[in-house]
Amino acid sequence: MNWISQIVAVTALNIRTIRQRLGSSAVAVVGIAGVVIVFIAVLSIGEGFRKVMIEAGSPDTVIVLRGGADTEMTSGLSGEEAKLIAEAPAVVRGGNGNGAAASPELLVIADVPKRSTGTDANVPLRGVLPEAFEVRRDLSIVEGRRFEPGRNEIIVGRAAKREFDLDLGASVQWGENKWDIVGVFEADGSASESEIWADARVLQPAYRRGNSFQSVHAKLESIEAFDTFKDALTTDPRLKVKVVRETDYYAQQSTILHGIVRTIGYGIAILMGIGAVFGAINTMYSAVATRTREIATLRALGFGASAVMVSVLVEAMLLSLIGGVVGGALAYLAFDGFTTATMNWQSFSQVAFAFAVTPALLIQGIASAAVMGLLGGLFPAIRAARLPIVTALREL
């Protein structure tokens, strides 16, 4: 009998008899499934957050900020500077209206009650001019209409409407100003959908900003035109600005939360993983212990020590893979697409997002389950292989 068929025979025997050790096998499966659930669920928060942030940017669009500013929130540009930026080369021109697809924008924060808690949250309120709709072509009104220039009207993102107390047709009061909600927009599920938009010309006096903006978002003729555009602005002595691609800007904005979630996720998962390995070791030791006589009989019949060892390892891996798959499936069913809103540490404003259980996370989760199974099965497998045949046969 060759080695492979020995392994297959012993493993098949092991697996068929799992049913008799259901209790202790379930312990290992549950322990490992638990680890995988926590691991995937926590990391899916970070993935989901990063996803909305990354989708908020498109590679041929740039953001121009004041030199030294790290976010739109801390930036500031005068009306004249915004004009100069719109005149830079490589900006898409020839849309309807006055030409350049360069949108000077104002970004402030409005207090809006969160639906889940009823307490005020910092929702980003963006003041835009008609050019904004030229730059963000993926933005579309799904309910109601656009705000009319010059009026105290706002449109709200789909996610903002879902998470915060913003209903179409209602009105909100911020400071001395009352605003009517006239429309709802969507933008491919990106972070823009967490925002409220208003006419910049109305927002400027309401927030005492004179004729100033915070950023200019511009659509370029091509992705490669970035350097031309950037060089033109950074060499202009009248301007002191910083030019970043939208994609880079938003990716950078998600680093803190993503980092926190990863630290927590990996930390908890490693701790729990250690616990689960201990559980698996216990399970496999007792599996070996209850089968001492069977194993000894097999050895007496001529089965090799390595075949017995591999069979124990395979059983441990199998149990842990079941745990991994169950945990992954549960995490996917329970958390994928779960929507919530949190504060983006980098801009102190709210971003709504959905947990994303990505295939990569599922694979990582199941792979870690396999590793736990291997670790948990190793020592019991060695013990099984080393059982002294004669004494083991004599055992009760």
Add this chain to the structure above:
Amino acid sequence: MKYLHLVWRNLLRRKIRTTFTLLSIFVAFILFGVLVGIRAAFTLGVEVAGADRLVMLHKVGFMMFVPESYGPRMQSVRGVTDVTHSTWFGAYYQTETNFFANMAVDPEPFLRMYPEYIVPEDQKKTWFEDRTGAIVGRPTAERFGWKIGDRVPLISPIFNRPDGGPWTFTIRGIYTAARKGVDDTQFFFDRRYMAETFRGVDFIEGNVGWFIIRVSDPPNADQIAQNIDALFANSPNETKTSTEAQFVQNFAKQIGDIGSIVTAITAAVLFTILLVVGNTMAQSIRERISELAVLKTLGFSDGKVLGLVLLESVFIAVLGGGAGLLVGWLLVSAGDPTGGFLPAFYYPARHLVIGAAMVIGLGIAAGILPAFKANRLRIVDALRRN
């Protein structure tokens, strides 16, 4: 306690199982500690907020400034005993990822308002005398290797210096927190440094970020807050005043479900682990029911057998769980694992008590069912079972 030896021998009969059961419980309670730390971190230390302090912001939102002149005017409101202000400076050290909270304050009144920041007297004095001086919490000082007297350049994306250079501060003091959970990572400097740099820029010179107000009558804080807001109603800069606890709580709620979701998932899984471990412990007693019958035959009373079994499972739980709680506590006390983003990462003492109760509960829960089974069993049946 004369039976302790018997319990001990019982634990040693299957050394491997006992070891791994102990280790599982140990890990579970370390995890409990980490969980407690995360929960505290995501509530931003609301438990340590001053009960007699109010926070006043611009009504439109925290990003709007409040006129500095409001300070003296508030002093006239009944119940207000002290007022100071603070302004978010938003600077970083060397690179943007070196994040820590830094605030422009009025040094003397500020320290009076926050007695939980402890600064040695001599350092206090030199700070008050140096307008470009600053004090910083010990963890942040250690993080960047700053010592007293060091000159540190910070870059603020919000307040760009007119000359375009960095802001240079001299570290005049390193403070410590009087209580656990107080954020001791912050950096405070004299606002006059900023106001003088921006002389003539009204927007910065005459405004502050927010006010902190001490009231003499904390139960009446809500009424005092309303009276303060009424004072500035219908002015161009209306205000919103709330107690510090409400303010922190609101801020924590903004972070939203993330903390509670992480806590909930982990708590659920922790519970499962304990269930599983409890089951293993119960299993090891079930296997020995015939031995318990032998003990009864030898004349052990029902109560004594019950006690022995419970003692054994509680012993295991206390040994593993106690060590786990201790290590968890040490781990969490070592501080924020994220490098400055969760400053309130600490172990509230209350949760040590809860943890200890869980340890005992685990021991009793795991032992009680098999113990009762053993208790009810007739000796003859139990002996025959084998």
